[in-house]
Amino acid sequence: MKLEPQRKTMIIRLDRTNPFNLDFTICCGQTFRWKKDQQWWYRTLGENVVKIRQDRSVLEFEGAKTSFIENYFRLDDNLPDIFSLINKDSTIQAAIKEFNGLRILRQEPWECLISFICATYKNIPAIEQMLNNLTERFGEKTCMDNKVLHTFPKPAKLAKADVNDLKSCGLGYRAKYVSETAKLVCKKVFNPNALIQQPSEKAKKLLMNLPGVGPKVADCILLFSLQKLEAFPIDLWIKRAILNHYQNHFSNEFLRRISTEQSLSNSTYKKLNSFGRQYFGKYAGYAQQYLYHYERTQEQVNHAHTGTKTTAHLFE
DNA sequence: CAAGTGCCTTTATC
DNA sequence: AGATAAAGGCACT
Numbered sequence: 030m031k032l033e034p035q036r037k038t039m040i041i042r043l044d045r046t047n048p049f050n051l052d053f054t055i056c057c058g059q060t061f062r063w064k065k066d067q068q069w070w071y072r073t074l075g076e077n078v079v080k081i082r083q084d085r086s087v088l089e090f091e092g093a094k095t096s097f098i099e100n101y102f103r104l105d106d107n108l109p110d111i112f113s114l115i116n117k118d119s120t121i122q123a124a125i126k127e128f129n130g131l132r133i134l135r136q137e138p139w140e141c142l143i144s145f146i147c148a149t150y151k152n153i154p155a156i157e158q159m160l161n162n163l164t165e166r167f168g169e170k171t172c173m174d175n176k177v178l179h180t181f182p183k184p185a186k187l188a189k190a191d192v193n194d195l196k197s198c199g200l201g202y203r204a205k206y207v208s209e210t211a212k213l214v215c216k217k218v219f220n221p222n223a224l225i226q227q228p229s230e231k232a233k234k235l236l237m238n239l240p241g242v243g244p245k246v247a248d249c250i251l252l253f254s255l256q257k258l259e260a261f262p263i264d265l266w267i268k269r270a271i272l273n274h275y276q277n278h279f280s281n282e283f284l285r286r287i288s289t290e291q292s293l294s295n296s297t298y299k300k301l302n303s304f305g306r307q308y309f310g311k312y313a314g315y316a317q318q319y320l321y322h323y324e325r326t327q328e329q330v331n332h333a334h335t336g337t338k339t340t341a342h343l344f345e
Numbered sequence: 346c347a348a349g350t351g352c353c354t355t356t357a358t359c
Numbered sequence: 360a361g362a363t364a365a366a367g368g369c370a371c372t
Contacts, residue, residue: 058353059353145353146355148352148353148354149352149353149354149355150351150352150353150354150355150366150367151352151353151354151367151368151369152351152352152353152369152370152371153352153353154369154370154371155352155368155369155370156352156353158369159369196367199367199368199369200367201366201367201368202355202356202365202366202367203355203366203367206355206356240355240356241354241355241356242355243354243355243356244354244355245353245354245355246353246354246355249353262353263353264352264353264354265351265352265353265354266353267353292354292355292363293354294361294362295360295361296360296361321353325353
């Protein structure tokens with residue numbers, strides 16, 4: 030007869046003056062593969078299965094040390110201080126008010142790298158599915174509370190994988206990027222963890238040498254795993270946020286051009302990226318994540334009421 | 346329910 | 360430099 034391994038539920042009492050919201054943090058698109066059952070969130074983090082839930086200022090969890098949880102969820106960031114630096118206008122103020130407690134994570138660089146290579150030109154449910162397929166096929170099986178969860182596959186495992194098997198996880202043309210990147214990491218030509226010690230610009234250049242990593246993916250990896258809080262990824266939603274709320278920082282000609290451009294050119298990316306970094310300062314990444322989440326939810330509200338896009342009328 | 350549109354883009358090519 | 364097309368396939372409407 031098998032006994033359930035003895036597990037201890039641990040508690041972190043949150044500081045009421047330094048907000049944290051678990052649901053916002055997990056659901057804002059910076060991390061994938063979390064599964065919710067009842068009030069508990071489950072996920073493998075490294076070799077461990079973690080479950081965690083929040084009841085106001087009490088964080089309850091199993092499967093990891095307190096220091097690991099504090100580090101992963103960046104509970105060491107002082108949000109009021111960060112807000113006071115990025116709170117430059119009424120838009121970001123509204124975003125902060127609505128998603129107060131959303132935190133950037135300290136994710137594992139390897140998993141973050143592969144996840145965002147997969148994330149290009151996909152929507153979030155599809156990304157979740159790809160990564161679940163990948164972990165089920167190539168990760169190690171683990172259990173908690175009779176739930177089966179898989180660890181994220183090691184570089185060697187993905188390096189050895191047949192590209193067609195990666196494709197059948199739903200990766201499509203991304204399969205060869207994942208395969209080639211895994212080989213470079215496996216052969217120690219590229220070490221994702223070493224970039225934590227590098228300055229932001231250098232780390233970004235090195236990331237962009239990898240197949241499937243352009244400026245947007247590189248900025249996501251910098252922000253979500255390499256602890257570069259000034260990184261400011263530009264995607265469709267941030268572009269919309271800028272068109273809707275930050276027109277006065279750009280020329281009409283530039284605004285007209287990018288509102289008709291269907292994909293971001295390199296020079297447009299650079300311009301929007303440096304605006305974000307200069308305008309919001311050293312915690313621009315926090316501003317980006319609040320604006321991203323805010324713009325997505327605003328769009329849904331607008332859609333429900335009018336059935337129209339918010340930017341379409343602006344430059345006609 | 347079918348068909349069209351959109352998706353946290355990058356790369357190759359001109 | 361700057362523009363353009365192609366790349367799979369799922370989700371949403």
